[in-house]
Each structure stands twice: as C-alpha cells, then as structure tokens.
Amino acid sequence: MDSTTKSVPRRSKRPSNLNSQKIHRTPITSLIPKENEKINKNISTTLQNSRRMLVKQESSMNPYNKFEYPMIPYQMSLKFEDLMANPENLKPAACNPLLMTPTKNCFQYPMEPPISPEGDVQSAVIEVDRFVGTGERRRKLYYAVKTRVENAIKQHKVFLIRGDLPMLVRALEARGWLQKYESVKTRMLPYAGVMNLNSKSLGDIIQGDGSLNEKALVFALLRNTPPDFIWDCRNNFDEWDSSLEHNVLLNRFERSSIYTSKLGLARILEEAHWFHEENISSLHFPRSYNPAREANEFIEDFRRTAAVGLLKWFVIKNQEGLDTTEEKPTIPVSRLEFAVKICESYLADIEHENIDEMAMLENTEDEWNIFLEDYSNVIHKGFVISNTEEEAPAKLEKLYLLGSEILKKLKEFDPEYELNGLRNIWILKPSNLCCGTGISISHCIKDIYRQVDCKPKDYFSIQKYIERPLLIEETKFDIRLWYLVTSTLPLTIWLFEEALLRFSSKPYSVSTYHEAIHLCNTAIQQKYDYEKRRRRKRGNTDEIQESIRDQGWDCKMLNEYLKTRGFSGEPYYHIIYPKMSEAIVLTMLAAQEHMDRRRCSFELYGADFMVLDDLSVWLIEINTNPRMHPPSSRITQRLYNNVLESLVKVVMDSPLNSSSDTGGFQLVYKQSSLNFIPYLGPDLFVFGKRTVGREKEDENVNNSQTNICTAWRKPSRAWTAPIKSHNKN
Structure with a gap:
C-alpha cells in the first residue's frame, strides 16, 4: 500500500464470515460525476474529518444553555448580528465537518453521523440532494420571517405576553401583530431590560434536521425591539417599569x-x-374588617350578631310551633334577656335614639364569654331554653312578643339582616392571595384569632359569611x-x-x-x-x-x-x-x-x-x-x-x-368630561396712589407721573398681584 494512502478505520465490527474476504476500497470521490467537483471536495473533506470524535461538553456557567459541541460551532454560537444583516455572510469554520450544499452561500446546517468509506455511494448522493432542498426551504423561510418582522416593527405591531393565553395570541396575530418571545432568564425582568441582554434562548436557530427554528429566529430578530403591546399575567405584578414608554399598551393599572x-x-x-x-x-x-387593626370593632360586631342570632332562633322556633323546652341540655332564660337588651341597644343606635348618651350599654368580659358560650351551645350543639325556672313560661311569652317586634324593626333598618343568618359564621381570607388559597370559615372567635395571631398585620381580611x-x-x-x-x-x-x-x-x-x-x-x-x-x-x-x-x-x-x-x-x-x-x-x-x-x-x-x-x-x-x-x-x-x-x-x-x-x-x-379651569394663583389687583413721607406739594404742580409703572421704575402695585398686562377696551 502506498505510504501516502491511509485506510479509514471501520465504524463497527463486521460479521465473522466477511473477515476473510478481500475488500477493494475505491475512493468515493471517483464514483461521483465530475461535474460535481465542488461537492466532491466537500465530501472528501468530510471523509477525512470523519475520524474526529464529537465530545459532548456541558456548560457549567449557564444552566439554561444546551450541550455544546465544539465540532459544530455555528449551531451554538450563531451571532444574531449576522442574522439581522444577511444569512449569506456566514462563512464555514475551518474545522467544520459539515457538507456544503450546491446552493451558493446558504446557511450552515448540521449533518447526520459521517458516512464511512464502507457506506453506500448512493446514500451519500441522496444525503446531498436532501440537504440541497433543506437549504433552499430554510433560505425562503428566513426571508419570509425577516420580512414579517420588519413589517411588524414598521407598523408598531409587536406584542409581548408573559403568560399562556393562546386565544389572545391568535386574536392579535389575526390583526397582523407579531409576538415577541422571552427566554426563561428574562421573563421576570423589567420590560426594557430584555433589550440589553446578549443571551440565546428558545433552543438553536438551526434545528437537528437542518430546518430553521422560527420562534428562535423571531426572538433573535426582535431582541433589540421593545414591544408595543404588553400583557402580563403574573399574579405578583409589583414592579412598575419607569422606562416603559408612554405609548405602549399595557394591560395593567399601577397600584390596582x-x-x-x-x-x-x-x-x-x-x-x-x-x-x-x-x-x-x-x-x-x-361588612369586612381588618382583624389585626380593627379588633375592637370586629369583636363588637361579632357579639352583637350572636345576640341577634339567638333572638332569631327563639322567635323562629316559636313560630314553627316547636317545643323549645325539650329534654335536652338547657341554658337559662337570662341569656335570652341579655340578647334582648343588646338588640334594643343596637336598634336605638341605628335610629339615633341614644345620641345624647355618653356610652352604650357596657357589659363585662365575663358576661360576654358566658353568653357566647351558651349561644354556641344552642345554635351549634342543640341546647334549648330552660322552663324550669320560676315564672319561666310567662317570661318566654313576653320575650317572644318583644323579640318579634325588635326583629321586625331590625329587618327594616339593617340592610344585612337577611345575610346574617343565625349561626354567626365568618370567613377569613388572605388579603392578597387568590384561587381560594388560605381561606377558612369559623363561628368561634378564639379560632379566628388563633389564625390571625400567626400572621403579620394586614395579612387577613375577615368578612361576614x-x-x-x-x-x-x-x-x-x-x-x-x-x-x-x-x-x-x-x-x-x-x-x-x-x-x-x-x-x-x-x-x-x-x-x-x-x-x-x-x-x-x-x-x-x-x-x-x-x-x-x-x-x-x-x-x-x-x-x-x-x-x-x-x-x-x-x-x-x-x-x-x-x-x-x-x-x-x-x-x-x-x-x-x-x-x-x-x-x-x-x-x-x-x-x-x-x-x-x-x-x-x-x-x-x-x-x-x-x-x-x-x-x-x-x-x-x-x-x-x-x-x-x-x-x-x-x-x-x-x-x-x-x-x-x-x-x-x-x-x-x-x-x-x-x-x-x-x-x-x-x-x-x-364619565362625562368637564372643562376644568386651572387654578393659577390669586388674581388680585390693588389700585391707588402711593403715599410718601414728605411735605405736601403744591396743587398747581403737575404730578401726572405719580402712578406710572415702567421697566425702570418700581411698580406701584401690591406684591401679591401677578405682573401681566390688561387691555382696556
């Protein structure tokens, strides 16, 4: 064998029955027609470089980038500036093992694993033909996308959506708008900050099959273009980008x-x-309260609602003809009398009959705690009013008539009478959360404040259920x-x-x-x-x-x-x-x-x-x-x-x-717009003659210049008057 001729190592082990056969290795370039000399040179270069191994190398500095291949530099280091200029300016790398298509000055593209000398010659020709078509399609797609991007920029129809709203995207694209994409790294940054980032996103512009990644191409072409319409779906929308242009449409109001x-x-x-x-x-x-800052108001409302609830229960039970003195655990009649006094005081407050009183009906904390416990026993545990006390039936009859009259007046004056119900249930909601997160319901004031005390102030809002x-x-x-x-x-x-x-x-x-x-x-x-x-x-x-x-x-x-x-x-x-x-x-x-x-x-x-x-x-x-x-x-x-x-x-x-x-x-x-006259300060004028501390002049002397104000003389008007000319008709 000639010393200048080197055999190409085999890619895989051959079957044992072929090891003894003699294989003639004809150079693959001699089997390709001579008119394709440029293709021959490229294939020869590819075959010579096929022995070089592609080593997968991870990028430890940037977790968002994909694996990089040093042998295919353009696939991972394609410059966006080159794309914005002209795809024909791209030059092949010295170590690039990729085939060149017959289409002149087309994009670089990745290749399937290199064909070994043992491979079929026809398969190599088919690969070349396939890449010729791929390059042409890629070329047309690039110019189509670039034209669409340029038109969107010229017409100010670039929109950015931070979230997932397919219907909104379709509606805008149907009107000629073009979506600007964001990478994971830039999605939480201010809107203007995206323009200054020099980072890749959305995968490679050239995909594994040789076609263009259209989204990545649009991302590259719009990298330095601010959007004209922004829709932000984030729940934690707190920042307000001061660099946002005044003519950019935004789906938010500040401090909403x-x-x-x-x-x-x-x-x-x-x-x-x-x-x-x-x-x-x-x-x-x-009605709603801040339980941390309006504790006194909420507790007063909670107690009053309990008193009205007990009176409602008693009147309803009597109207239904049910026996309120069954053989069940009981509470004393005095609890019902206590509720009547509270309701009378509340009604007097609504009708302003106690306007001259210094203070409302005062009760001790122990009295309220006992009443709330007995109220809860009746409403939530099935207790009844005791009739074993002295003169209990007469008291109950009198309380029924009095309670019916009080409830009739409360229904007339209290707009939330029907809403209150009997059970004094309140709903506790986190003020700034959504989707039902952190909501709880309770009728026990101790349970409510057990949750409130575990959170900072202004965290919860409590509302009547x-x-x-x-x-x-x-x-x-x-x-x-x-x-x-x-x-x-x-x-x-x-x-x-x-x-x-x-x-x-x-x-x-x-x-x-x-x-x-x-x-x-x-x-x-x-x-x-x-x-x-x-x-x-x-x-x-x-x-x-x-x-x-x-x-x-x-x-x-x-x-x-x-x-x-x-x-x-x-x-x-x-x-x-x-x-x-x-x-x-x-x-x-x-x-x-x-x-x-x-x-x-x-x-x-x-x-x-x-x-x-x-x-x-x-x-x-x-x-x-x-x-x-x-x-x-x-x-x-x-x-x-x-x-x-x-x-x-x-x-x-x-x-x-x-x-x-x-x-x-x-x-x-x-809203009807009014023509407001802006307030420009006091419009006050003082006219008269100034007085001087000297002897009175002769009346025959001409004193016509006494009140003349010129640029060289001190004005004779008051300092509060604005200096402006008035024409008298």
Whole structure:
C-alpha cells in the first residue's frame, strides 16, 4: 500500500464470515460525476474529518444553555448580528465537518453521523440532494420571517405576553401583530431590560434536521425591539417599569391592589355611599374588617350578631310551633334577656335614639364569654331554653312578643339582616392571595384569632359569611362577571354580556365547613373533579355521582330556573345583571382617585357576586388578572375565548372605528368630561396712589407721573398681584 494512502478505520465490527474476504476500497470521490467537483471536495473533506470524535461538553456557567459541541460551532454560537444583516455572510469554520450544499452561500446546517468509506455511494448522493432542498426551504423561510418582522416593527405591531393565553395570541396575530418571545432568564425582568441582554434562548436557530427554528429566529430578530403591546399575567405584578414608554399598551393599572385586595376593597367601600345614584350605581357588600387593626370593632360586631342570632332562633322556633323546652341540655332564660337588651341597644343606635348618651350599654368580659358560650351551645350543639325556672313560661311569652317586634324593626333598618343568618359564621381570607388559597370559615372567635395571631398585620381580611345564599339543586354557586376599564379619566367601563356560574361540588350545608361545599373557586373545585376522575380510571364507579357542575349551567338556564321559583319576567336579565352592573360602576367610582392615569393602560377584572333568595345581589370581591386559561370545562373554554376576542376588539378596533363590533362587551358607563379651569394663583389687583413721607406739594404742580409703572421704575402695585398686562377696551 502506498505510504501516502491511509485506510479509514471501520465504524463497527463486521460479521465473522466477511473477515476473510478481500475488500477493494475505491475512493468515493471517483464514483461521483465530475461535474460535481465542488461537492466532491466537500465530501472528501468530510471523509477525512470523519475520524474526529464529537465530545459532548456541558456548560457549567449557564444552566439554561444546551450541550455544546465544539465540532459544530455555528449551531451554538450563531451571532444574531449576522442574522439581522444577511444569512449569506456566514462563512464555514475551518474545522467544520459539515457538507456544503450546491446552493451558493446558504446557511450552515448540521449533518447526520459521517458516512464511512464502507457506506453506500448512493446514500451519500441522496444525503446531498436532501440537504440541497433543506437549504433552499430554510433560505425562503428566513426571508419570509425577516420580512414579517420588519413589517411588524414598521407598523408598531409587536406584542409581548408573559403568560399562556393562546386565544389572545391568535386574536392579535389575526390583526397582523407579531409576538415577541422571552427566554426563561428574562421573563421576570423589567420590560426594557430584555433589550440589553446578549443571551440565546428558545433552543438553536438551526434545528437537528437542518430546518430553521422560527420562534428562535423571531426572538433573535426582535431582541433589540421593545414591544408595543404588553400583557402580563403574573399574579405578583409589583414592579412598575419607569422606562416603559408612554405609548405602549399595557394591560395593567399601577397600584390596582389598592382597590382589588380584600382589605383595600373594604376600605374604599366604607365611603361608597357618596357615589350612590339610583339606577346607575348602587352596591351591597358584606361588612369586612381588618382583624389585626380593627379588633375592637370586629369583636363588637361579632357579639352583637350572636345576640341577634339567638333572638332569631327563639322567635323562629316559636313560630314553627316547636317545643323549645325539650329534654335536652338547657341554658337559662337570662341569656335570652341579655340578647334582648343588646338588640334594643343596637336598634336605638341605628335610629339615633341614644345620641345624647355618653356610652352604650357596657357589659363585662365575663358576661360576654358566658353568653357566647351558651349561644354556641344552642345554635351549634342543640341546647334549648330552660322552663324550669320560676315564672319561666310567662317570661318566654313576653320575650317572644318583644323579640318579634325588635326583629321586625331590625329587618327594616339593617340592610344585612337577611345575610346574617343565625349561626354567626365568618370567613377569613388572605388579603392578597387568590384561587381560594388560605381561606377558612369559623363561628368561634378564639379560632379566628388563633389564625390571625400567626400572621403579620394586614395579612387577613375577615368578612361576614352569607349563610343563606340562593341554591340551585341544593348547591351553592357564585357568579363571575368580567368587566374592562379602558380609561380612568374619564372613567370608562365595559361589561361582558355573559357571566360564568361557578358551583361547588357538594350539597350545601352549614354543619360542616369543608371547602368543597363553601368555596366555589375553580381552582378549589378542580381538586375534587380530579379525584372523581382517578376513581373512574380505577374502575370504581359506584361512588361517582354526577354533580351540577357536570350539567353545563349558564345564565339562560339560571333565568329559566328562577322562573320556576315564581319570579316573573326575566329575573336574571332584568334584576340580577343590572344590579351587578350598578355595583361595578359604584366600586370603580369609589376607587377612581386611587387609579392610575396612564393613557395607554387598560385592565380586565373579574367581579364575584352572590345572590340571596330575594334576588338581592352582593359583591364579594374584585379580582385583577382573572383566570383566563386553561379552561376547566366546555363552558369556561367558550367564555374565556369570547372574553379575550371581545377584549381585543374593544382595545384595538374600537379606538380606530367607533362603530366597530365590540363582541360581548357593552359600554355601561362613561364619565362625562368637564372643562376644568386651572387654578393659577390669586388674581388680585390693588389700585391707588402711593403715599410718601414728605411735605405736601403744591396743587398747581403737575404730578401726572405719580402712578406710572415702567421697566425702570418700581411698580406701584401690591406684591401679591401677578405682573401681566390688561387691555382696556
């Protein structure tokens, strides 16, 4: 063998029956037609370099980068500046073992494992033809993507979404917008900070099969371009990037937690009565407290509600004709007399009859503790009133008549009379959390403060629980209604026409406080849907019961159900929906002074309501960044998509064409703009003659220049007068 000729080592061990055969190794370049000389040279170079091994090397400095291959440098170190300029400027590396396509100046591309000299010649030619087509397709895709990016930048149609909202992406892309992608490393940084990062993301621009990664290419081309529209889905949206341009659309208002947190909403609605206007803005909101800072007010309310609850129980038992003196554990009649005194004092306070009194009825802590214990025994443990005391029947009859009169007046004056119920149940919520996280329900004040004391101040908000809500098939539900605020001055509110009914998964009961019964949050109820699915997969179908959540209830079905309950007309559309609209308008009017005045901001909110048996509507809370993905049912999938599609119509289409379609959103309130005259300070003038401390001059002397003010003389006007000219006609 010639010394200049070197044999290529075999890639794998041959079968034993071929070891003795003589193999003629013909150079592979001689089998390829001569007109493909450039390809021959490239293949020869590839074969000579095929002995070199690719060593996988991990990057310890950057955990987000993929494994790097020193033999394929362009696949991991492709410069974005080169891409932005021209893909034809890329040059092959000196150690690059990749085949070059016949297409001149095309992209580099990765290759399958090198073909050994023992391989089939035809397979090598097929590989070359395949890469020729791949390079051409890649070339066309690059220029198509680059043209699309340039048009989006020129038209200011680049959007950024921090979250997962496929429907919003589709709606924007249908209007010619282009999405800007973020890497994991930049997703939590301020919006302008992404521009300054010199890092790769979203994998390699050139994929393993030789095609382009379109998302990575868009990421590279838009790396230095700020977005024109930003949607941030994060719940912990705290920072406000001061470098954000004023003309960038943003789906948030600054400091929205002031009126969307539980404590903030309760504080704002304390003065909501000033914004009440008939048929425009009205509100029912369960009373709420900060248990850490308003402990005295909450304890007083808790005790008074217990007294009213005991009196209600006693009157109801007598009206039903039930014996309240059964052979059960008893409490003395004095506890009922104590409750009557408390209710009388409360009623006098409401009617302002005790305005001249220095203090309300005072009771010791021991008296209250004894009363609350006996009240809990009656309501929650089945105790009754004792009639074995002296003159007990006469006292009970007198207390019944007096209690009935007191409750009749309380029902007239107290707007939360029906809401209170009998059991004095309160719901404890973390002020800044969502999805039902950390919520607990209790009727024991000691248990409540045991939880409050374990957390810092301003962590919890405590709210009176609605004990007698409207039920559908003995199941509790609430109503989620979406609304959109597109301007804070003048205040502009859009209300979505269809609401979402959220049901609990178990029948309603106040004997237990399980979250599956009392919390209608989708995140809570999904846990029990998953449990049902797991039992079904195991084949245990005996315990599976179809709940009302599986029946697909919507607003139309609720309206028909209320008709069967005896309500006339269209109860949902004529009573419930208008009241929800008025509550939202009043809430936003009360919060307007705290809202951001940024012109290019808007925000989508989710308001949660509950309905009582008399169809009174009660606002529970306002949620910023409401859940819009993923859907939990067919109903939510339809509503989520409709809300986002309609939102884009309002935000994008309506400003350009006032008569355009707004989808499911309706304009329910737009504040009238007033022409304010700015206050520029006092407009005060003093005219007269100045006095001097000298002898009186002769009257015949010409003194016409006494009050002349020029630039070279001291003005004769008062210092408080603004210096400006006045023309007299």
